[in-house]
Amino acid sequence: MSGVRLSRPAAIVRHAILLITGALIMAPFVWMVSLSLKPPGEIFRGSFSILPEHWYALENYTKALTAAPLQQYMLNGVIVCAAILMLQILVCASSAYALAKLEFRGRDTLFSLVLIGLLLPHQVLSLPLFILCYSIGILNTYAALIFPFIVSPFGIFLFRQFFRSIPDDIIHAARLDGLSELAIIWRIMVPMAMPAIIAFAIFSVVGHWNDLFWPLIAVRDENLMPPALGIMSFANQEAGNDYGPLMAASTLIVLPLIIAFLAAQRWFVEGLAKGAVK
Template sequence: MIAARAHHGSAALRHVVLIASSLFILMPFVWMVSLSIKSPQEAFQQTISLIPSVFYGHENYQRAFVDVPLLRFMGNGLLICISVLVIQLAIAAPSAYALAKLEFRGRDAIFAMVLVGLLIPHQVLAIPLFILFNKIGILNSYASLILPGVISPFGIFLLRQFFKAVPDDLIHAARLDGLSELSIVWRIMVPSSMSAVIAFSILSVVSRWNDLFLPLIFIQDQQLLTPPAGIMLFRSEEAGNSYGPLMAAATLIVAPLLIAFLIAQRRFIEGLTVSGLK
């Protein structure tokens, strides 16, 4: 009886902690949406109110598209995210298969280098990449935003963990049927590890979509800006910041990521949790 009460008390405490943490994390996003439908005067009021007294959402969201080419920025972000993801998977899947299922000299050393790559933040490479891109003449272009992310150590590591769980007998049978190693990767390994692919795809897209660091360094043309860099155009030292349209633009930028996660959340959680158990 006492053990049951202790168990229920522990479960209740966990739920309270989870709810409090969720509210703490969600509050900035709720406040962002609230500011996106408020008038400039009400946004600076000292009192905290999530529901505006006067709905100003139409004006703010209209200005979000009129004041800056927001659709162009979102199109740039989509192009970069898709390009990076396709190249990442094209490199990560065969690399993960080789590290998981093929025997060759130096395999463990290469995998150790992949693990080291997980520890290196991409900001460290910004200056060398800037010099390199300047020398080969691709600064201020889509290529300068795509190339730095085409090799993903995390993608190789995550897919390797899933590929190791695929039975070797299945691979031997595929070889007997005449499939090449690349055919085995794309026709057997990747479909059998789709949860990992979806989880990695979401993480990759979110990382590139939200990246502000590289566009500020590599891009000068406003037509090439990504969504996070584009909304900075709402800032004005002379006229002041347009917080209503700024928050409206931020809401529109976050919305596609939220929708994509809600659609694929089951496979996303499965991909991360299962890989952690292997």
């Protein structure tokens, strides 16, 4: 609890645990960047060092950008993630408002189905989704990468919890002013729920930017591959055992996510605290 003042030994133990945990989480990323700066001879050397003796960054990053269409992979990731996020917000905000603020028969049953959806891993639905995408003829297109993720149970749950924290008096006043339910959602509820939307956006973008399983099934054209699938193709076909360019490409792919999270971390924490905890 934030109001409880810890004793000095307890505070030291807590900070030590946080530092150790943070170091363990950051270690793979630091090692990835380190390898992207080293020549091949130093990568497989038995001795451990974070900084290279001979800097090979220019060669590794140049090869990462030229040996495979990395820019196209990242552009595909931006297109797919942006389209998924916009459609998810459109669907999830409307659904969450209905579950949070409207009274209708079967509302609790529908919310129970949303909770069940939270428990199901997406891989369970991959076969019926593949058959559906094949039936409507969208395999090996951007639509195949976007369509299965339009409805997000987590997004509906998070937005519903945040909408429930908004006083009903605000909605009643908006109705008295003549606003429709859709206008209330997009002109009142969504702007007030912006912290929750930013928190959800980070989860959504990171999840789909790094997704390998579904793109591996849905697309074959290299020009449609998102970053995770593209980097696998880069490693297998172009880089081989040349891990320097591979780690350089991985660093370039991870960097936009890190920058986005650092820019939005305040709203991310606020959105989770005010939404999912309520």
